[in-house]
Amino acid sequence: MRSQTNLLVPLMVRSCMRESQRLSGCTSKQLLTVSDKNYDSVRPMGILGFSKPSEWNKVVSDAERIVGYPTSFLSLRCLLSDELSNVALQMRKLVGTRHPLLQTAKDMIHDGKHGLQTRGLIVLLLSKAAGPAPGMDVTEHDMVSGIFPSQRSLAEITEIVHTANLIHKGVVNMADLMPADGAPGDMEFGNKMAVLSGDFLLASACTGLADLGNTEVVELIAGAIGDLMEAEFTGFTDKHGNPTLPASVTFSDWLRQIYLQSGSLLARSCQAAMKLASHSTEAQHDAYNYGLNTAYVQQLSDDLAAITKGEYSDIRMTAAPIIMLQEEKPDTAQALLHQDKLNMKQIVSELHSSGLVVECRKLCDDYSTKAVSALTSLRPSDAKTALINMVHAIRRI
Amino acid sequence: MAASRSRLHVLLLSCTRCSAVRLGQPLLFDQQYRTISLSRSSTFQRCFRTIRQTTCNQCLDHRLQSSPRQQELFQIEPSRAYHISSSCSGSSRVESSNDAAVQDSYRLVESEMSTLCDSIRHELSINQGELGTIVRYYFDGTGKAFRPMVVMLMAKACNFHQQTEQLISDSQRNIAMITEMLHTATLIHDDVIDASDSRRGKDSINLVWGQRKAILAGDYILSIVSTILARIGNPEVVSIMSQVVEDLVRGEFMQLGSKEDENERFKHYLDKTFKKTASMLAASCQSVAVLGGCNDAISHIAYQYGRNLGIAFQLVDDLLDFVSSEQQMGKPTAADLKLGLATAPVLFAAQQYPELNPLIMRRFNQEGDVETARSLVAKSDGIEQTKILASEHTKEAVRLLQHLTSSNVQQALMRLTQELLTRQK
Numbered sequence: 001m002r003s004q005t006n007l008l009v010p011l012m013v014r015s016c017m018r019e020s021q022r023l024s025g026c027t028s029k030q031l032l033t034v035s036d037k038n039y040d041s042v043r044p045m046g047i048l049g050f051s052k053p054s055e056w057n058k059v060v061s062d063a064e065r066i067v068g069y070p071t072s073f074l075s076l077r078c079l080l081s082d083e084l085s086n087v088a089l090q091m092r093k094l095v096g097t098r099h100p101l102l103q104t105a106k107d108m109i110h111d112g113k114h115g116l117q118t119r120g121l122i123v124l125l126l127s128k129a130a131g132p133a134p135g136m137d138v139t140e141h142d143m144v145s146g147i148f149p150s151q152r153s154l155a156e157i158t159e160i161v162h163t164a165n166l167i168h169k170g171v172v173n174m175a176d177l178m179p180a181d182g183a184p185g186d187m188e189f190g191n192k193m194a195v196l197s198g199d200f201l202l203a204s205a206c207t208g209l210a211d212l213g214n215t216e217v218v219e220l221i222a223g224a225i226g227d228l229m230e231a232e233f234t235g236f237t238d239k240h241g242n243p244t245l246p247a248s249v250t251f252s253d254w255l256r257q258i259y260l261q262s263g264s265l266l267a268r269s270c271q272a273a274m275k276l277a278s279h280s281t282e283a284q285h286d287a288y289n290y291g292l293n294t295a296y297v298q299q300l301s302d303d304l305a306a307i308t309k310g311e312y313s314d315i316r317m318t319a320a321p322i323i324m325l326q327e328e329k330p331d332t333a334q335a336l337l338h339q340d341k342l343n344m345k346q347i348v349s350e351l352h353s354s355g356l357v358v359e360c361r362k363l364c365d366d367y368s369t370k371a372v373s374a375l376t377s378l379r380p381s382d383a384k385t386a387l388i389n390m391v392h393a394i395r396r397i
Numbered sequence: 398m399a400a401s402r403s404r405l406h407v408l409l410l411s412c413t414r415c416s417a418v419r420l421g422q423p424l425l426f427d428q429q430y431r432t433i434s435l436s437r438s439s440t441f442q443r444c445f446r447t448i449r450q451t452t453c454n455q456c457l458d459h460r461l462q463s464s465p466r467q468q469e470l471f472q473i474e475p476s477r478a479y480h481i482s483s484s485c486s487g488s489s490r491v492e493s494s495n496d497a498a499v500q501d502s503y504r505l506v507e508s509e510m511s512t513l514c515d516s517i518r519h520e521l522s523i524n525q526g527e528l529g530t531i532v533r534y535y536f537d538g539t540g541k542a543f544r545p546m547v548v549m550l551m552a553k554a555c556n557f558h559q560q561t562e563q564l565i566s567d568s569q570r571n572i573a574m575i576t577e578m579l580h581t582a583t584l585i586h587d588d589v590i591d592a593s594d595s596r597r598g599k600d601s602i603n604l605v606w607g608q609r610k611a612i613l614a615g616d617y618i619l620s621i622v623s624t625i626l627a628r629i630g631n632p633e634v635v636s637i638m639s640q641v642v643e644d645l646v647r648g649e650f651m652q653l654g655s656k657e658d659e660n661e662r663f664k665h666y667l668d669k670t671f672k673k674t675a676s677m678l679a680a681s682c683q684s685v686a687v688l689g690g691c692n693d694a695i696s697h698i699a700y701q702y703g704r705n706l707g708i709a710f711q712l713v714d715d716l717l718d719f720v721s722s723e724q725q726m727g728k729p730t731a732a733d734l735k736l737g738l739a740t741a742p743v744l745f746a747a748q749q750y751p752e753l754n755p756l757i758m759r760r761f762n763q764e765g766d767v768e769t770a771r772s773l774v775a776k777s778d779g780i781e782q783t784k785i786l787a788s789e790h791t792k793e794a795v796r797l798l799q800h801l802t803s804s805n806v807q808q809a810l811m812r813l814t815q816e817l818l819t820r821q822k
Contacts, residue, residue, distance in 0.1 A: 082650075083646075083647065083650045086650070086653075164616075165616075168612050168613060168616060169609075169613070171589070171608050171609045171612045171613075172608065172609065173607035173608050173609050174592075174607075174608055175607060176607070188592065191589065191590075191608055192590050194612075195586055195589055195590055195612055196590070196646070196649060196650060196653075198612070198616075199586060199645075199646045199649070200646050200647075200650070202616065202619060202642070202646075203642045203643040203645070203646040203647075204643070206619075206623065206639040206642045206643065207639045207640065207642070207643050209623075209635075209639065210632070210635045210636040210638075210639035210640075211636070213632045213636075214632070215627045215628070215629070215630050215631070215632055215635055216627070218623060218626070218627035218635055219623075219624055219627035219628060221623075222620050222621075222623035222624040222626075222627055223620070223624060225616065225617075225619070225620035225623070226617055226620035226621060226624070228616075229528065229613050229614070229616050229617035229620065230524060230528060230617070232528075232610075232613050233524070233526055233527050233528035233610075233613075234526075239606075239607055239609065239610065240609065241609060
């Protein structure tokens, strides 16, 4: 009996959240405003929080309709496990602390449509748009809504890997705690929960990958997990996981960083989806490029949004325009960026006047063109249109 | 006598094939049913059939047409088991025989073992920065490397059985490497969870680089392990080994909770022991058998051997936590109690001294609990009972090895298994 009630908790929380959103008509961001300034690093990168909700929501719900999945892709098997249910129950001990696990859990519950699960959606759309490989012997029975079950598993695994990474990045260093973070005992407990639940998700990803029965796909995704870890050791984050600007950085370092922290997973998952349907190397290559370029578009528009909207607190020191400034005008950058107290207003106006914002906007457009042209060889379909719309919606955010 | 019998009730089970009730491995059944319910892939459906046919070891023996001599294990009287195990413990002569067994075994795989650490460091050298430094930190050649040694011996024994040629293939060597790497990744995460400051005679990674980087480094090792595993290119082996990752995590979760019911508590402990220690040895032994071209029956024997060895290994480890000195172990003793964990010696002792039960339930977190538990365990026969249980598993492991063609490697594995009970550290 006890375990049954446990099982229901995450689902109940999730459905209550959705219900209250529907009734109040406000976005999830407004519903749960939590001070999370300190935890930029654990907040999902990208679209979250900067969107024009109406356009973005329409694109996403169209896409979900096409792939035949109304809501979350995060595997029910995971969410319903005794292990994660127990973590969810224990989470109340963290209320009042600043443990990042709390925020990650909230994002998991209420931000299903705003970034956390777009990776899975893209994998599914691409799977549907490509269909089975030419000459493949497929009966209608093998696919649901034009997507192989193995591709649906893959989409889940992609989300699971991403979520596990968010959770593990939120482990805090006990030696550097500030009194305001919370009692050391509580923070240690939060770490314990974060380590275990992240490990649990990674283990689910491992067994899920093994079940696909394709060792090349296992290798692709294993590489993506390695890249996510490498991203945390490149100098773009300090030891607490906050974004920092490495010395003598160039734009190609930025590209490498975005590849490691988000492009690799998305690109490799897209490629793996093609592999699972026995598509040619060229088709896999195109899918990879769609994923990679979409990740660049997403990060560039995210970086730009904070600067152009003048939301100074949202501007990361690792934003593309700032890195360009550092590379192209090292003296100006030195004067502006290495002061004791940063004058964000001054930095933003420099980024505008030096034309770097325009340059970045152009780059963002270039990458969206590349992403869309990677889809050229696909036959016209609703799924293909949705993939194109997603790139444009991300770009315009 | 009556008390001993009731203790062993925990380990009684019935075979679904011959409906006999035996003394033996409760985990055998649990593990299999779980595997069946979780796996839908074709790889596992094949294993599933094999497993069902071999539900009980006697039925397995029957199928393999081996001698009826094997049955004796199941009819062993507790008193006799105690007699046997106590006859080979304690004296210094025995200690050296354990060392000798390990050294003999090591010699048989010496060339492979000598390059193991370098191979691992090589795999972890892709990253030249701080991440690479952290993940290579524990692979300094000072570890016991017990697991890879067993895996390599098993690989040789299987190869000899299959084709009278012992040479270990690259893919089998990779399984040995994966076993050590995965084990280390687990230790890195465990040290964060247990707030442990030292490991393998060094400051722990979490102490030097902080908890956050320690966890990410552990994940990185997992990704490299998965890549090596995938490159072997055998989906069945990927399935077998990925189950280990899941078991390790579930085992860690199980360690957080304790059960009210005493019988359930023992089962919980054994299940945890399987998941945290034995699953890895079982799966890697099975993997090298599969890679050696062995049939399902032999690879199942390899799995069961690893499982029994792993459980025995952990039981002895839990026992040593009570009897040996810190100097011998290279880590603090009574560490389990201090972490709030009730292992076999305490659980057995609690049957004689029920006053231990509340201490177990509150995870020895009150002043003096650890000392009380230690002295009650010393007064009870908990240590002996643990030894009996461990010896049941080593005997079963040795019995299983007899299905493999006799060879110097097979003999060395047997000796290594038997001498496990006498290890001092």
